[in-house]
Amino acid sequence: MSDITKKSLTELVENIKNKKLSSMDVTKAFIERSEKSKELNAYITEDFTSALDKAKKFDQKPNLDLKLPGIPMAVKDLFCTKDVKTTAGSKILNNFVPTYESTVTENIWKEGAILLGKLNCDEFAMGSSNETSFFGNVQNPIDKDLVPGGSSGGSASAVAGQLTPITIGTDTGGSIRQPASFTGTVGLKPTYGSCSRYGIVAFASSLDQAGPMAQNVKDCALLQEVVSTYDSKDSTSIDFKRNQYSKELTNNIKGKKIGIPKEYRVDGMPKEIEDLWQKGIQHVKDCGAEIIDISLPHTSYALPTYYIVAPAEASSNLARYDGVKYGFRANGENLIDMYEKTRSEGFGAEVQRRIMIGTYVLSSGYYDAYYLKAQKVRKLIKNDFDEAYKKVDAILTPSTPSSAFKIGEKTNDPVSMYLNDIFTVPVNLAGLPGISIPAGHDSKGYPLGLQIIGKAFDEQNILNIAYAMEEKIDFKNKITDWWIK
Amino acid sequence: MSKNSLEYLINRKDNQYEVIIGLEVHAQVLSESKLFSASATKFGAEPNTQVSLVDAAFPGMLPVINEFCVKQAIKTGIGLNAKINKRSVFDRKNYFYADLPQGYQISQFKDPIVGEGKVILDMPNGQKEIGIERLHLEQDAGKSIHDLDPQNTFVDLNRSGVALMEIVSKPDLRSPDEVSAYIKKLRSIMRYLGTCDGNMQEGSLRADVNVSVRAKGSKELGTRCEIKNVNSIKFMQMAIEYEANRQVDLIEEGKSIDQETRLFDTKKNETRSMRSKEDAHDYRYFPDPDLLPLEVSDQFVNELKKNIPELPDDKRKRFIDEFKLSPYEATILVSDIDTAKYFEEVVAKMGKNKDMKLAVNWITGELFAVLNNKNLEISQSPVSAKNLAILVNLIKNGTISGKIAKTVFELMLDGDKDPQKIVEEKGLKQQSDPKAIEVLIEKIINDNREKAIEYKQGKEKLFGFFVGQAMKASGGKANPQLINEILKKKLQ
Numbered sequence: 019m020s021d022i023t024k025k026s027l028t029e030l031v032e033n034i035k036n037k038k039l040s041s042m043d044v045t046k047a048f049i050e051r052s053e054k055s056k057e058l059n060a061y062i063t064e065d066f067t068s069a070l071d072k073a074k075k076f077d078q079k080p081n082l083d084l085k086l087p088g089i090p091m092a093v094k095d096l097f098c099t100k101d102v103k104t105t106a107g108s109k110i111l112n113n114f115v116p117t118y119e120s121t122v123t124e125n126i127w128k129e130g131a132i133l134l135g136k137l138n139c140d141e142f143a144m145g146s147s148n149e150t151s152f153f154g155n156v157q158n159p160i161d162k163d164l165v166p167g168g169s170s171g172g173s174a175s176a177v178a179g180q181l182t183p184i185t186i187g188t189d190t191g192g193s194i195r196q197p198a199s200f201t202g203t204v205g206l207k208p209t210y211g212s213c214s215r216y217g218i219v220a221f222a223s224s225l226d227q228a229g230p231m232a233q234n235v236k237d238c239a240l241l242q243e244v245v246s247t248y249d250s251k252d253s254t255s256i257d258f259k260r261n262q263y264s265k266e267l268t269n270n271i272k273g274k275k276i277g278i279p280k281e282y283r284v285d286g287m288p289k290e291i292e293d294l295w296q297k298g299i300q301h302v303k304d305c306g307a308e309i310i311d312i313s314l315p316h317t318s319y320a321l322p323t324y325y326i327v328a329p330a331e332a333s334s335n336l337a338r339y340d341g342v343k344y345g346f347r348a349n350g351e352n353l354i355d356m357y358e359k360t361r362s363e364g365f366g367a368e369v370q371r372r373i374m375i376g377t378y379v380l381s382s383g384y385y386d387a388y389y390l391k392a393q394k395v396r397k398l399i400k401n402d403f404d405e406a407y408k409k410v411d412a413i414l415t416p417s418t419p420s421s422a423f424k425i426g427e428k429t430n431d432p433v434s435m436y437l438n439d440i441f442t443v444p445v446n447l448a449g450l451p452g453i454s455i456p457a458g459h460d461s462k463g464y465p466l467g468l469q470i471i472g473k474a475f476d477e478q479n480i481l482n483i484a485y486a487m488e489e490k491i492d493f494k495n496k497i498t499d500w501w502i503k
Numbered sequence: 504m505s506k507n508s509l510e511y512l513i514n515r516k517d518n519q520y521e522v523i524i525g526l527e528v529h530a531q532v533l534s535e536s537k538l539f540s541a542s543a544t545k546f547g548a549e550p551n552t553q554v555s556l557v558d559a560a561f562p563g564m565l566p567v568i569n570e571f572c573v574k575q576a577i578k579t580g581i582g583l584n585a586k587i588n589k590r591s592v593f594d595r596k597n598y599f600y601a602d603l604p605q606g607y608q609i610s611q612f613k614d615p616i617v618g619e620g621k622v623i624l625d626m627p628n629g630q631k632e633i634g635i636e637r638l639h640l641e642q643d644a645g646k647s648i649h650d651l652d653p654q655n656t657f658v659d660l661n662r663s664g665v666a667l668m669e670i671v672s673k674p675d676l677r678s679p680d681e682v683s684a685y686i687k688k689l690r691s692i693m694r695y696l697g698t699c700d701g702n703m704q705e706g707s708l709r710a711d712v713n714v715s716v717r718a719k720g721s722k723e724l725g726t727r728c729e730i731k732n733v734n735s736i737k738f739m740q741m742a743i744e745y746e747a748n749r750q751v752d753l754i755e756e757g758k759s760i761d762q763e764t765r766l767f768d769t770k771k772n773e774t775r776s777m778r779s780k781e782d783a784h785d786y787r788y789f790p791d792p793d794l795l796p797l798e799v800s801d802q803f804v805n806e807l808k809k810n811i812p813e814l815p816d817d818k819r820k821r822f823i824d825e826f827k828l829s830p831y832e833a834t835i836l837v838s839d840i841d842t843a844k845y846f847e848e849v850v851a852k853m854g855k856n857k858d859m860k861l862a863v864n865w866i867t868g869e870l871f872a873v874l875n876n877k878n879l880e881i882s883q884s885p886v887s888a889k890n891l892a893i894l895v896n897l898i899k900n901g902t903i904s905g906k907i908a909k910t911v912f913e914l915m916l917d918g919d920k921d922p923q924k925i926v927e928e929k930g931l932k933q934q935s936d937p938k939a940i941e942v943l944i945e946k947i948i949n950d951n952r953e954k955a956i957e958y959k960q961g962k963e964k965l966f967g968f969f970v971g972q973a974m975k976a977s978g979g980k981a982n983p984q985l986i987n988e989i990l991k992k993k994l995q
Contacts, residue, residue: 098562106562117556215565217564218563250567251565253566254793254794333787337597337599337606338562338604338606340606377787380787381787385788385789
C-alpha cells in the first residue's frame with residue numbers, strides 16, 4: 019500500500035503543486051484503499067469511475083492556483099450532489115438523485131477537489147453512533163465492532179481510516195465533534211451562518227451546520243476556508259468577514275484567556291476524561307494562555323432543550339418525504355394510507371421516534387410547555403456564553419463524556435445514547451463554533467477528544483488554540499488496518 | 504329611505520335576528536415571481552411549468568423572501584389605513600396534502616406584517632367603517648386535479664408558493680350587501696395600489712366567510728361557521744343568505760349551532776359541513792427556522808408611503824370638492840381605477856371651459872351602455888378619453904346639439920374617430936346663426952299660415968309642430984334653443 023494515503027491534506031496539496039504527485043496518483047491511492055476497506059462500510063455510494071475521469075482531466079490541464087488542486091474527497095451523504103445519489107442514510111431517499119449541488123460541495127469542487135463518493139451517516143443525521151443508517155453500521159478504524167460515533171460516522175471513519183484525506187460532515191448537536199473524538203480526528207463545527215445550508219438535507223434548521231473533518235488542525239483550517247462563504251440562497255447565512263483560516267493559522271496563543279466551565283464536570287464522568295481535561299489545561303497554560311474558571315449555569319438544561327427543539331424542527335422538515343414527489347413510495351389504498359405506509363416503511367425507528375416527539379411538543383396544548391419553554395431556555399444558554407465571553411476568549415471542555423462504545427451497546431437505550439452529546443449540544447443551541455481535537459487515549463487505547471468553544475465568528479481563534487495544543491499533545495492515532503485482509 | 508329600512512334582518516314569527524359576518528380574504532399579490540422563489544406566477548400556464556426546486560420542496564431547498572412581495576403587502580396595509588409592523592415572523596403551518604409539497608405552508612401566525620386598520624364603505628344610507636384585524640403574507644398551495652383520470656389524482660404546482668395576502672376583517676359586516684361593498688372596496692384599493700389584480704375568475708381574490716347570527720339587540724356573538732373558499736361576490740351573498748337562515752332555523756328549533764367549517768355548493772345553493780371543530784387540524788404552528796424574522800425600517804415604510812397613489816376615498820373627496828360632483832357620481836367614478844383614470848383624462852382634455860356634469864353624464868350614460876353591451880372594460884373603450892372630451896366640448900360650445908352628439912358618438916365607435924372631423928365631414932354642425940334661422944322660420948310660418956293663426960288663437964300645442972318643422976328644414980342642425988326663442992317672437 020502506498021504512503022500517499024498517510025499524507026495530510028496539506029502535504030498532498032504541496033506534492034501536487036510541486037508536481038511530485040499527480041491528481042491521478044492521489045485519487046488512485048485513495049480509491050485503492052477504499053476498495054480494500056469495504057468492511058468499514060464507510061461509503062453509501064462510490065463514485066470512483068467518475069473520480070478517475072476527473073483526475074485525468076485535472077492532470078491534463080492542472081490549475082495549481084486552486085486551494086484543493088485535484089484532491090479527491092468523499093463527503094457525508096447529507097450533501098446533495100448533482101447527478102450522484104443522495105440518501106441521507108435513509109430508505110426514503112434510497113433512489114434520490116439530485117439535479118443540483120449544495121453550496122458547500124460546490125465551493126469544494128470549485129477549488130479543484132474531486133468527489134470520491136458519499137459517506138455513511140445516521141439516518142437524517144439523527145444518531146450518535148451511525149447505527150441508525152439504513153445502509154448499516156460503520157466500523158471505527160480504531161477497533162473492530164466499535165462505533166465511529168455519529169451522525170457523521172462514515173466521514174470520521176473514512177478520515178481516520180485514510181479512505182479520504184479530508185471530508186465534510188454536518189453537526190446539529192455534536193455530529194462532527196463526537197465522531198471526530200471517537201476516531202482520533204479533528205472536527206470543526208463552525209458558527210451558525212458560516213456555511214450555507216443550501217442543498218444539505220435538513221435535520222433541524224436552526225442548529226444544522228456543515229463543517230470540515232480532517233487528520234490535523236491545519237487541514238481543517240484549509241477546508242473551512244473553502245467551505246465557508248456567504249450565500250444569498252440561505253436566509254440564515256451571515257455576511258461577515260471570513261479569515262484565510264489556514265494562512266492566518268498561528269500557534270501563538272500567549273495571553274489568551276481560556277475559560278473552564280465548572281458545570282461540564284458532570285456526575286459519573288470517568289476519571290480519565292477529567293485527567294484528559296486537566297492535561298489539556300496544562301497544555302494551554304504551557305502555551306502562555308491564562309486559565310479562568312467560569313460558570314455556564316444552564317448547562318444541565320441543554321440536552322432536554324435540544325431534544326425538544328431539534329425533533330420539533332425535524333418533524334416539520336421531514337414532512338416533505340411523503341411519497342408524492344420523489345424518493346420511496348409505498349402503495350396505499352388512498353392518499354392517507356399511502357402516506358402512512360410510505361413513512362412507516364421509509365423511515366427507521368430513531369427518525370420515527372424524533373418525528374413523534376417533535377409532533378408532540380408542537381401540538382396545541384403542549385406548545386407553550388415544551389417548545390416555547392425550550393426556546394426560552396435556549397436563550398438563557400446563549401446568555402450564559404455571552405456572559406462568559408466577557409471574561410474569556412474561548413472555552414475548553416472535553417468533547418464527549420466517554421470514548422467510543424461497542425456497536426449495539428446503547429441501541430436500546432436512547433437516553434444513554436443522547437447523553438453522548440452533553441458537551442457538544444450547548445454549542446449548537448448557542449450557534450457558536452466548536453472544534454474537537456484528539457488529546458489522548460483511554461485505558462482501552464481508544465482516542466479521546468477535547469473541545470474548544472469560541473465566540474461567534476471567531477473560528478480563527480479556536481483553530482489557533484487547537485493548533486497550539488495539537489503541537490503540545492503530539493497525538494498519534496493508532497490505526498492498525500485491522501479490517502484490511 | 505330610513506336607515507332602519509336598510510337593515511338586514513331575518514324574521515321568524517316574533518323574533519328578529521341580526522347576521523354577523525367577518526371575512527378572511529385571500530388576495531394574490533401582484534408579482535412576477537413567487538413569495539420565496541423566482542418562479543413565474545402567470546395565470547393559465549401549462550401545468551408544472553412554473554415550479555422551482557424550492558416550490559416542489561426538494562431536499563435541502565430553502566426559502567428566500569421576495570422583497571417585492573413584502574413591499575406589496577406593506578403598500579396594501581397603508582391603503583387599509585393599517586398599522587405596519589416593523590417586525591413580523593413567518594411561521595410554518597403543518598399539514599399533509601398532496602398539493603402541499605413541503606408538508607407545511609409558510610404563513611404568518613402570531614406576528615403578521617400588517618396590524619389593525621379600516622375600510623370605509625359607501626352604502627346607500629351613508630358611510631360605514633369596517634375594521635381590519637390584520638393582513639399577513641403566506642404561500643398558496645398547488646392544485647390537485649381529480650377529474651383527469653379515474654384512478655389517479657394529478658398535481659399542478661404552478662400555484663405552489665405564490666404569494667397571498669390574507670386580509671382578516673373584524674366581524675363588522677351585517678348583510679350580504681355590505682359584504683359585496685366590502686369586497687369591491689378592497690379590490691378597488693388594491694387595484695389602485697397595483698398590489699392585487701382582484702380577478703375573481705382567476706382566483707386572485709377569494710374569501711372564507713365567517714357567519715353567525717344573534718337576536719336583534721343582543722350584544723353577544725353567536726357560534727360562527729366558516730364557509731371556505733368562496734370565489735365570487737354573488738356566491739358569498741348566496742352562501743351568507745343560506746347559512747344565516749340555516750342557523751336561525753336551528754335556534755328557532757331550540758337546537759344549538761356547531762362551530763364548524765362548511766363548504767358552499769354553488770349548484771344546490773346550500774352550505775354543507777366539511778369538518779367539525781373536533782376534527783379541526785392541529786397545524787402545529789412554529790416560527791420557520793429557515794427564515795429570520797422580517798424586519799423593516801421606518802425609512803423603508805416611509806419610502807413606500809411617499810409613493811402611494813391617491814386612493815379611492817381621497818379621490819372621491821377631491822371629485823366632490825374640486826369638480827363639484829355629487830357623492831353618488833363621485834362614488835361611481837372612483838370605484839374602479841380605470842374609470843377614474845378615464846374620467847380624469849376627459850377632464851384634462853376638456854380644457855378651461857369644461858362642463859363637468861355633461862362629461863359625467865356621457866361617461867356613466869352613453870359610454871357605460873356601450874361598454875356593457877360589448878362586454879368591455881373601460882381600459883378597452885372604443886372611444887378614447889381625448890375624443891370623448893372633444894365631443895363634450897362640441898356640445899358645450901354649441902357646435903352640435905345633444906341629439907346630434909348621439910349620432911356622432913355612434914360614428915366614433917368605429918375606430919375611435921375624431922368627433923370634430925365627423926361633424927365636418929357629415930356637415931352636422933349646428934346652425935346657430937340667428938339670421939339664417941329667422942329666415943327659415945319666417946318661411947315655415949308663411950307656408951303654414953292657418954296653423955300660425957290657430958296658435959295665436961290659443962292652440963299652444965302647435966308650438967311643437969313649428970319646432971319640428973324648423974328642425975326638419977334645417978336637417979336637424981339648427982340650434983334648438985334659438986329655434987325656440989325666434990319662434991316665440993315670430994308667433995306673437
